[in-house]
Amino acid sequence: MSANKITSTRSRHTVVIADDEPSVRMLVQATMEVDSVDLIEAADGEEAWSLIQKHRPALVLLDVRMPGRTGLEILHAIKADPELTGTKVILLTASAQESDINAGLLAGADFYLTKPFSPRELLSKVDEALFL
């Protein structure tokens, strides 16, 4: 886990990225460097859930297939927790299976992105989730 603080004039948001792939976490971090967020990284489901409970982030980027708890399980846990009603969720899925995507949207994910995704697209989804 590493917090990456960037100074900005805009109000700062905490964002958790949960993905077991270091290269994907690195890509998300590189993409978001220009944005005014505190990015916290989690490398598996268990770590993600404990960081989410601790930091109550404004946004969580969730990989669907992760060791420990899956992204969908964490999504359910977020939706079931009254203290996390303000937390937005973007699913990052590498399976592109319609069933996964439907399950994610049904469970209350705000957006989903299919890997590979465009950093520009990720940024616009993050902005939409945080500022709309």
Added chain:
Amino acid sequence: MAITNDPAYESFFNLSVDMLCVAGYDGYFKRLNPAWTNTLGFTRAELMARPYMDFIHPDDRAATVAEAEKLTQGARVVHFRNRYECRDGTYRWLAWAAMPTGSEELIHAIARDVTQEVDAEIALREANLAAATRLALLTALIDAIGVGVVLIDRDLLVAHWNKEATRLTGIQAEKVLGRPARLLGEAIAPRVEDFPSVRSHLEHAFSPVKTARFQIVILEPRHDLEVTVSRAVLAADGQPVGSVIVLHDITAAKELDRAKDELVAMVSHELRTPLASLVGFSELLLSRQVSDAQRKLYLETMLKEGHRLTELINDFLDLQRMEGGFKRLDLGPADLPTLVARAVATAGDNARTPIEVDLAHDLPLVIADTNAIHQVLINFLSNARKYSPGGGTIRVNARMADNVVEVSIQDHGLGLPSEAIPKLFNKFYRVANVDRRGISGTGLGLAICRGIIEAHGGRVAAESAGLGQGSRFYFTLRAADRKATAGDVLIVEDDTGFARLLEAELSLRGLTSVWASDAETADQLIDQTDARAVVLDLMLPGASGEDFLARLRTSHNSQVPVVVVTIKELDATETLALRTAGVVAILKKHSGAGKEAAEYVAAALETRHTGA
């Protein structure tokens, strides 16, 4: 006898359509009415001329004698039946009522022709037997057939529940036989998945539609069933007489479907993850001003992920070839210590995870495709290193065990949780735990190893005392027996294709061969086989062809003819050295070299033979 003269009696006697008679204890008819002639066709005179027993069916005579005996003792006879012969040779069934007259030693009797009734009875009995036989055969068929069959009769009661239906549903026949079909839902409810939909299917199944088909899932043990309900109707008038429920076990097909879906999802997932880095970082590089350090980091990541993608596709294709049986193994005798040494050399030195090799001294040659076994050893060695982030010695052992050679690779790394061990060799399976984070892999390496070892007829397995306790992977290979090491010609050649070509050319000339893919294996083989000639490549993976030739002539003290086939450019000194060592021909490796080499070998053996 007084009544015989009574005219009224006389007219009744003659009028009766039943057959009336008076017979004597002596066995002859005394009087007969015309009904006898009408029924049997014999005249009264003919019937009275012989003992009546003559007219009775031979099979019925004993019974008739017994009845006549009863009469002489004063008893009456009723409901007795026997067969009488007719003039045309056929028999008629007669039913008798008779009584003795006592003092006059005569029998008064009435017989009635019941042939039609008896024939009808026999036909009915035969029809019943045929029906029972058919039913028994159908029941045996229903029980023997590999699908679950349930019969529902016209009153909607369960009439039959075969053994397969019990096996598939776990419901015993006694629980449902003779009970209303609508209660089947109740019986099946506790052991079926998604009961509400099953109930609604069952409710519609017996309505007067033609055929209903639906799938259900029985739990513990899980069975996927396809249920077909069809109606039975009478052929004559189309009247419904019941329903047939057929339960088809589609568990295996469903399992295959699930496995295929899972594989597609896995492959898609595994391909998309490295692509995410390639696409993402290249877009960042194109769209943003980045520092030199960032550019370097991004490009390095892209390169790494690109390699990973390549590795994944290669592994996956390897596995597909293996599973589809397309990858042909080139099996031959091989020297295991050489294979291990080569793999260890490829794996390279690493101070944190040194590799120690300890092989039994008396190892026999094994039967192996050396390239494939090299791949297996490399895979196990690199896994051992990869999953030993804290370092630790890696040990390679080999020993003889029950006619096979067991090779094991032991590390002191992360170890394996016991629940992971059975799944370890499955495609895309990767052990998930915190210590392994960041250790990348395709999840296909062990599946490939298993494919290779099983194609060799060997066994592969893993064991570990648990997390943090290190792991031991081992596999077995068959030892090369006498048959596998016999041949007229020893081919020492690491190019599999050329070795096979040479083998075929020698075989055309009536020569058998044995193939060694390196000099070390050849060294061992030369003592074991009765090879009378050698075809030798010079550039070999370990020791060179020249080294082998020198040992052949000195330590093995063998003077067999040697033909050299090589791509190596030889200078005058090298050529001379070979000639001095008694090489009969030096050939440049090209498409016709196999044929040429075989001709030289055949000629050399011929010369020696005639010369000797």
